[in-house]
Amino acid sequence: MAGIGSYLKKHTEALVKDVGIEPACALTGKSKATLGRYYSDNAEHADRFMPIDSVALLEESSSYPHVTAALAELKGIGLNFDDRRPNADRKGGVNSDVIALSQRFAMLMAEYQQSMEDGRITVNEAKRLLKETTLLQQVLIDMKLNLEDESG
Known part of the structure; x- marks a missing residue:
């Protein structure tokens, strides 16, 4: 101890x-x-x-x-620190989350496609993919929280 x-x-x-x-x-x-x-x-x-x-x-x-x-x-747990601190709560709930999710996924796929043009992912490309993946994860967490709020 x-x-x-x-x-x-x-x-x-x-x-x-x-x-x-x-x-x-x-x-x-x-x-x-x-x-x-x-x-x-x-x-x-x-x-x-x-x-x-x-x-x-x-x-x-x-x-x-x-x-x-x-x-x-x-x-032994790793945390991702979300330093987003908006001035106002986001409005729109789950519908906005679905749109944000599809947009963020499109960004991830575009980043992946650009990274794979030469057939391999460099360290910098991996860092950009990781950042996009983390941002996608944050959208999913927001969506989960909104679904929990809406379901009571």
């Missing part, structure tokens, strides 16, 4: 510093001292960790989900 605890504390500290200590205090309702204890490597605070609701609040305001990513890494 010592290695895992230390790892999580480092990522907790990165999260608090990403948000800023004062804003972190305001968001979580915790004092600077309490937040400091969550990432302190002193033996007396070895068993103190930030509550998950506080992590969620801070990660909503951070530039990166530090603690969530650390937990995923510890479990």
Whole structure:
């Protein structure tokens, strides 16, 4: 547990510093001292960790989900960070998702066809295909969420 605890504390500290200590205090309702204890490597605070609701609040305001990513890494899970943060919710629901899905798939196929012109996929072409695949995956996730909302 010592290695895992230390790892999580480092990522907790990165999260608090990403948000800023004062804003972190305001968001979580915790004092600077309490937040400091969550990432302190002193033996007396070895068993103190930030509550998950506080992590969620801070990660909503951070530039990166530090603690969530650390937990995923510890479990051997890879995450794709979706840094899209639209100013307003998308409207249109599933119908718009189907259109976006077909457009994104067309982009993936165009990228694939261009990559295969010479019969092999280079590293840069693979990176572009991976990016298109990830964007297609994001459309599918949006569609899944909209279907869940519409089905109640």
